[in-house]
Amino acid sequence: MSRYDPSQIEPKWRTAWEEAQVFQARHDPARPKYYVLEMFPYPSGRIHMGHVRNYTMGDVVARYKMSCGFSVLHPMGWDAFGMPAENAAMERGGHPKDWTYANIADMRDQLKPLGLSIDWSREFATCDPEYYGQQQAMFLDMLDAGLIYRKSAQVNWDPVDMTVLANEQVIDGRGWRSGALVERRELTQWFFRISDYSSELLEALDGLKDWPEKVRTMQANWIGRSQGLQFAFTTVGAPEEFDRIEVYTTRPDTLLGASFCAISPDHPLARHLERHDPKVAEFVAECRRIGTSEEALEKAEKKGLDTGIRVLHPLDNAWELPVYIANFILMDYGTGAIFGCPAHDQRDFDFATKYGLPIEAVFEAAENPAPLTEAFVPMKSEPVRYVRGFAGEAVQTGEAAVAAAIAFCEENGIGRGVTNYRLRDWGLSRQRYWGCPIPVVHCPDCGVVPEKKENLPIRLPDDVTFDQPGNPLDRHPSWRDCTCPRCGAAARRETDTMDTFVDSSWYYARFTAPRATTPTDRAEADYWMNVDQYIGGIEHAILHLLYSRFFARAMVKTGHLPAKAAEPFDALFTQGMVTHEIYMTRDAAGRPVYHLPEDVTDGKLADGTPVEVIPSAKMSKSKKNVVDPVNIIRDFGADTARWFMLSDSPPERDVEWTASGAEAASKFLARVWRLAHETAEGAGGAGGPADAALEKAIHKGIDEITRAIDGFAFNKAVAKVYELTNTFARSDASNAARRAAMRIMAQLMAPMVPHLAEDIWTMLGGEGLVVNAPWPKADPALLVEDEVTLPIQINGKKRGEISVPRDMDKAGVEAAVLADPAVQKVLNGAAPKKLIVVPGRIVNVVV
RNA sequence: GCGGGUGUGGCGAAAUGGUAGACGCGAGGGACUCAAACUCCCUUUCCGCAAGGAGUGUCGGUUCGAGUCCGACCACCCGCACCA
Numbered sequence: 001m002s003r004y005d006p007s008q009i010e011p012k013w014r015t016a017w018e019e020a021q022v023f024q025a026r027h028d029p030a031r032p033k034y035y036v037l038e039m040f041p042y043p044s045g046r047i048h049m050g051h052v053r054n055y056t057m058g059d060v061v062a063r064y065k066m067s068c069g070f071s072v073l074h075p076m077g078w079d080a081f082g083m084p085a086e087n088a089a090m091e092r093g094g095h096p097k098d099w100t101y102a103n104i105a106d107m108r109d110q111l112k113p114l115g116l117s118i119d120w121s122r123e124f125a126t127c128d129p130e131y132y133g134q135q136q137a138m139f140l141d142m143l144d145a146g147l148i149y150r151k152s153a154q155v156n157w158d159p160v161d162m163t164v165l166a167n168e169q170v171i172d173g174r175g176w177r178s179g180a181l182v183e184r185r186e187l188t189q190w191f192f193r194i195s196d197y198s199s200e201l202l203e204a205l206d207g208l209k210d211w212p213e214k215v216r217t218m219q220a221n222w223i224g225r226s227q228g229l230q231f232a233f234t235t236v237g238a239p240e241e242f243d244r245i246e247v248y249t250t251r252p253d254t255l256l257g258a259s260f261c262a263i264s265p266d267h268p269l270a271r272h273l274e275r276h277d278p279k280v281a282e283f284v285a286e287c288r289r290i291g292t293s294e295e296a297l298e299k300a301e302k303k304g305l306d307t308g309i310r311v312l313h314p315l316d317n318a319w320e321l322p323v324y325i326a327n328f329i330l331m332d333y334g335t336g337a338i339f340g341c342p343a344h345d346q347r348d349f350d351f352a353t354k355y356g357l358p359i360e361a362v363f364e365a366a367e368n369p370a371p372l373t374e375a376f377v378p379m380k381s382e383p384v385r386y387v388r389g390f391a392g393e394a395v396q397t398g399e400a401a402v403a404a405a406i407a408f409c410e411e412n413g414i415g416r417g418v419t420n421y422r423l424r425d426w427g428l429s430r431q432r433y434w435g436c437p438i439p440v441v442h443c444p445d446c447g448v449v450p451e452k453k454e455n456l457p458i459r460l461p462d463d464v465t466f467d468q469p470g471n472p473l474d475r476h477p478s479w480r481d482c483t484c485p486r487c488g489a490a491a492r493r494e495t496d497t498m499d500t501f502v503d504s505s506w507y508y509a510r511f512t513a514p515r516a517t518t519p520t521d522r523a524e525a526d527y528w529m530n531v532d533q534y535i536g537g538i539e540h541a542i543l544h545l546l547y548s549r550f551f552a553r554a555m556v557k558t559g560h561l562p563a564k565a566a567e568p569f570d571a572l573f574t575q576g577m578v579t580h581e582i583y584m585t586r587d588a589a590g591r592p593v594y595h596l597p598e599d600v601t602d603g604k605l606a607d608g609t610p611v612e613v614i615p616s617a618k619m620s621k622s623k624k625n626v627v628d629p630v631n632i633i634r635d636f637g638a639d640t641a642r643w644f645m646l647s648d649s650p651p652e653r654d655v656e657w658t659a660s661g662a663e664a665a666s667k668f669l670a671r672v673w674r675l676a677h678e679t680a681e682g683a684g685g686a687g688g689p690a691d692a693a694l695e696k697a698i699h700k701g702i703d704e705i706t707r708a709i710d711g712f713a714f715n716k717a718v719a720k721v722y723e724l725t726n727t728f729a730r731s732d733a734s735n736a737a738r739r740a741a742m743r744i745m746a747q748l749m750a751p752m753v754p755h756l757a758e759d760i761w762t763m764l765g766g767e768g769l770v771v772n773a774p775w776p777k778a779d780p781a782l783l784v785e786d787e788v789t790l791p792i793q794i795n796g797k798k799r800g801e802i803s804v805p806r807d808m809d810k811a812g813v814e815a816a817v818l819a820d821p822a823v824q825k826v827l828n829g830a831a832p833k834k835l836i837v838v839p840g841r842i843v844n845v846v847v
Numbered sequence: 848g849c850g851g852g853u854g855u856g857g858c859g860a861a862a863u864g865g866u867a868g869a870c871g872c873g874a875g876g877g878a879c880u881c882a883a884a885c886u887c888c889c890u891u892u893c894c895g896c897a898a899g900g901a902g903u904g905u906c907g908g909u910u911c912g913a914g915u916c917c918g919a920c921c922a923c924c925c926g927c928a929c930c931a
Contacts, residue, residue: 042930082931221851577925656858717868
């Protein structure tokens with residue numbers, strides 16, 4: 001064989017790796033460990049380019065660390081519970097279990113040809129009873145530890161399909177299948193007490209040095225710590241038991257700008273009024289139709305209803321404010337009631353304008369105050385002049401004024417300073433079949449009773465159908481009926497299952513001992529935790545990563561993880577999406593028709609119809625801008641797919657898939673293979689100084705590529721490999737020097753294109769498998785240059801350059817610069833105003 | 848609406864506050880070939896014949912020097928608690 005043929009090479013090396021069991025993670029106390037984890041996939045049935053990119057990046061890290069002498073854990077599993085399986089069962093028939101396991105088998109078959117360094121012996125799916133049974137055991141421990149409780153919460157209810165809808169299933173306030181107007185309903189549901197950990201989860205973010213700053217910022221904002229004042233309004237004309245309304249404010253300094261009090265439609269007072277006043281009932285019902293997502297509430301038009309009730313201003317009892325029920329007040333945040341200060345909050349300003357309420361400025365700009373045409377909301381750190389202040393200086397910052405206002409209110413018995421968090425408890429109940437059953441029983445005598453651990457796993461029944469609306473567990477003839485684990489009386493099993501975020505909140509821990517008969521194995525967790533490098537999409541920046549951080553703490557508390565694993569992910573990397581152009585034509589009615597990239601050549605369909613090209617967007621089935629990795633691997637090989645996914649774009653940014661880019665990647669790999677082949681056949685030049693130059697280039701390459709991989713700059717590593725290859729191809733080095741150089745190139749490329757690297761390694765007489773070869777080390781002596789080129793700037797613009805010895809002192813450089821003809825011409829005999837010499841970098845002459 | 852991010856040639860991009868455009872794609876020219884494919888070599892930010900000038904989303908600022916730092920704005924992307 002004398003040409004690069006991935007279809008021959010790739011299966012051969014995968015077999016070799018498998019036979020040598022090189023990817024099996026070994027608990028070896030003598031060696032340092034390294035745990036690389038990519039976010040596990042949902043088994044949709046097809047892998048996509050996003051998977052290829054994600055898993056290739058993880059594979060580069062895993063293989064590189066392996067070469068550096070670490071005992072590497074690089075596992076793979078399946079986030080296998082969730083709605084799509086039930087939707088498939090409803091739409092196409094069949095069983096979610098069959099659908100899911102068939103998808104897993106398909107995806108595993110598609111993934112394996114990529115040649116990932118995965119320890120497949122640790123594979124599991126979250127829908128395996130062996131996995132979710134252990135999750136149930138932890139649920140019981142966490143329930144026992146007071147980390148889980150029940151309370152009433154709201155869900156989206158589809159009155160036609162008689163089912164609970166996910167937020168994504170609510171489109172413009174209507175159910176996605178039925179089209180019926182969605183209502184809010186209350187159900188008693190299970191919750192994790194994540195909010196007990198608010199301050200800890202917030203403060204521990206500072207320790208996550210190897211997480212992206214943006215993710216830590218997003219989490220900090222999500223947790224949302226605020227300092228404020230809680231106080232009570234005394235009511236006038238309110239029903240009995242509602243003589244006070246507790247409110248929370250982060251701006252107590254604006255108390256004298258209050259013009260109304262607003263309560264949530266779910267506030268107890270609103271609920272009370274709803275039962276007696278049809279107008280309130282109608283308004284509250286309208287509010288509930290907005291849905292449960294914060295996004296929908298925030299985007300909805302701000303509306304309120306005057307209840308007729310009044311409250312007394314706490315600083316002036318002669319001053320009454322109206323009480324509104326307002327659709328934008330969240331019951332979950334603070335006390336579910338606020339006072340509105342229209343002058344200094346845009347939403348309150350809009351509300352006051354709409355309902356004709358007074359707008360009184362509390363403070364104005366310290367300089368050049370302007371009349372209010374919109375809310376005046378300066379930074380809290382900016383000093384302003386208080387015209388209706390009641391505590392602190394007349395001119396002070398918002399921060400100082402808030403502190404002074406809280407102190408004043410505490411001294412005068414008006415209220416107290418409190419710390420509040422935006423983070424709400426994590427509702428884990430789902431009214432669905434395809435999830436982990438919550439292991440409790442409802443007994444008429446004993447109430448809610450935890451299942452006994454020896455009865456776990458509580459398995460999902462297989463004999464269910466999806467031809468009727470609602471949760472099949474609710475109407476299962478026998479599964480739901482059981483006996484009380486405490487008194488033995490007839491009882492009902494809990495039919496809610498767990499949020500799939502629970503499944504993904506501890507899978508990383510399970511990988512350390514996937515077959516253990518307890519959730520984790522202490523010795524294995526001690527050795528392998530924490531995850532040294534976690535890789536996944538930025539879309540998981542908040543929920544999945546925050547829930548996992550909480551769950552690890554809950555596992556520590558219940559003895560399932562060592563204390564060191566409270567923060568489970570030491571380093572996090574968030575990779576960008578894979579995008580592609582969109583090809584579109586229009587049908588007779590003018591509606592868009594999308595076309596697969598493989599059906600488009602040179603901007604035309606097979607029949608010659610030109611297509612409209614829409615700029616790249618995230619690959620999605622609906623826009624048909626998808627490229628199937630299976631086809632790419634079949635046509636070009638896995639190494640080409642891997643190489644292209646790593647080249648061009650920085651890993652954290654989106655990468656555009658282009659057919660020409662894939663071809664170029666393939667051509668380049670063929671070129672490297674050819675150069676290696678020629679070298680193996682004895683090709684070589686004169687040698688001599690060329691040998692030394694090539695050796696120097698190789699060591700520079702080792703240095704640069706190693707640093708690029710360490711820094712997650714795979715695109716730069718690829719660029720350096722190109723450079724090195726160009727140098728190699730042009731070199732006049734002897735065959736011996738070329739052989740040595742090419743072996744090192746094989747090692748440097750091995751994490752990225754492992755099959756090709758093995759082939760080259762063997763071709764050039766490398767010992768054993770390149771995957772087992774230790775990472776090459778750059779010789780520092782070969783990295784230094786004797787001469788440096790210094791650009792000369794005149795007034796900041798580059799006007800020339802000089803070459804000087806590397807260690808020339810400043811005075812020498814200055815003299816050389818002043819002697820430069822271009823500089824002399826500009827100076828025209830005069831002395832420069834300033835001469836800036838940055839050693840080894842640049843010279844700037846200011847004239 | 849709120850929170851976070853991104854923006855540099857025809858395209859993907861590179862650049863510890865120090866030569867803007869490394870490397871690759873595409874395009875153009877050439878060599879090889881009967882011809883083509885493959886391969887190899889050269890050119891390629893824009894304006895300009897050139898000298899030279901302009902240029903990193905827009906506007907302003909700090910600095911000897913700004914793609915990089917600061918402020919305002921625009922566009923797009925991610926998240927918003929039951930998609931995973």
